[in-house]
Amino acid sequence: xxxxxxxxxxxxxxxxxxxxxxxxxxxxxxxxxxxxxxxxxxxxxxxxxxxxxxxxxxxxxxxxxxxxxxxxxxxxxxxxxxxxxxxxxxxxxxxxxxxxxxxxxxxxxxxxxxxxxxxxxxxxxxxxxxxxxxxxxxxxxxxxxxxxxxxxxxxxxxxxxxxxxxxxxxxxxxxxxxxxxxxxxxxxxxxxxxxxxxxxxxxxxxxxxxxxxxxxxxxxxxxxxxxxxxxxxxxxxxxxxxxxxxxxxxxxx
Numbered sequence: 001x002x003x004x005x006x007x008x009x010x011x012x013x014x015x016x017x018x019x020x021x022x023x024x025x026x027x028x029x030x031x032x033x034x035x036x037x038x039x040x041x042x043x044x045x046x047x048x049x050x051x052x053x054x055x056x057x058x059x060x061x062x063x064x065x066x067x068x069x070x071x072x073x074x075x076x077x078x079x080x081x082x083x084x085x086x087x088x089x090x091x092x093x094x095x096x097x098x099x100x101x102x103x104x105x106x107x108x109x110x111x112x113x114x115x116x117x118x119x120x121x122x123x124x125x126x127x128x129x130x131x132x133x134x135x136x137x138x139x140x141x142x143x144x145x146x147x148x149x150x151x152x153x154x155x156x157x158x159x160x161x162x163x164x165x166x167x168x169x170x171x172x173x174x175x176x177x178x179x180x181x182x183x184x185x186x187x188x189x190x191x192x193x194x195x196x197x198x199x200x201x202x203x204x205x206x207x208x209x210x211x212x213x214x215x216x217x218x219x220x221x222x223x224x225x226x227x228x229x230x231x232x233x234x235x236x237x238x239x240x241x242x243x244x245x246x247x248x249x250x251x252x253x
Contacts, residue, residue, distance in 0.1 A: 007031045011200070016208050017208065021090075021092035023094040025094070026094035037242055039239040055075075056134045059133060061084055062133055063075070063089065064089055066090045068098050068099050073109050076117070077114075084117060103115060139170045143214060146214075150224060154224055154228035158230055166246055171243060173242065175241070184241040218245070
């Protein structure tokens with residue numbers, strides 16, 4: 001297995017440009033995401049369990065914005081003996097390259113038979129076709145999609161899901177009450193300090209993400225999911241200003 005590299009991207013004073021998922025980020029992403037998202041390991045583990053519950057024989061599973069494949073691998077490991085095809089898609093060549101390198105590591109993270117069911121693609125999740133899905137995952141991905149494109153993406157996902165299928169949507173969130181919003185942001189920054197990030201790193205990373213990561217309230221996500229055609233949706237995990245929802249497509253009468 002490859003050694004996890006420490007995230008020091010914003011450790012030194014620098015001119016801040018918009019955050020991108022380039023080679024520099026891909027090289028430290030595992031450390032970055034685990035130290036930046038409270039409860040990330042729990043979310044990944046539970047995505048695997050949700051996939052095990054909702055995957056149906058012969059169906060497709062999609063991890064949209066898969067990055068280095070943490071959710072993809074969790075699902076594949078929980079579904080080892082089932083009949084499925086798993087598509088992991090990301091538009092970052094650097095992320096896809098790192099993901100493929102991990103799969104070729106010794107020992108590999110997946111058995112050969114399971115790996116044959118996995119297709120890793122560098123593609124645009126907005127335009128790529130989807131069909132015959134039982135589980136779709138958007139794990140901290142929608143927040144990087146332009147707001148005007150989010151409705152259409154969720155409508156496409158809902159249309160691709162078979163009746164009874166699910167979408168797992170994890171996001172950084174806003175709160176409608178300013179006092180609570182400020183509180184949870186402060187608590188989140190304290191969490192990052194406990195994880196070893198300096199005030200400089202926190203400030204510079206926040207500036208880099210300001211125009212790139214565009215969060216919304218939980219109510220806004222719920223309204224969009226119901227508008228897209230899901231029968232029901234709700235939060236199953238939340239810590240400070242990070243949450244994960246599950247949305248279920250109606251089973252045909």
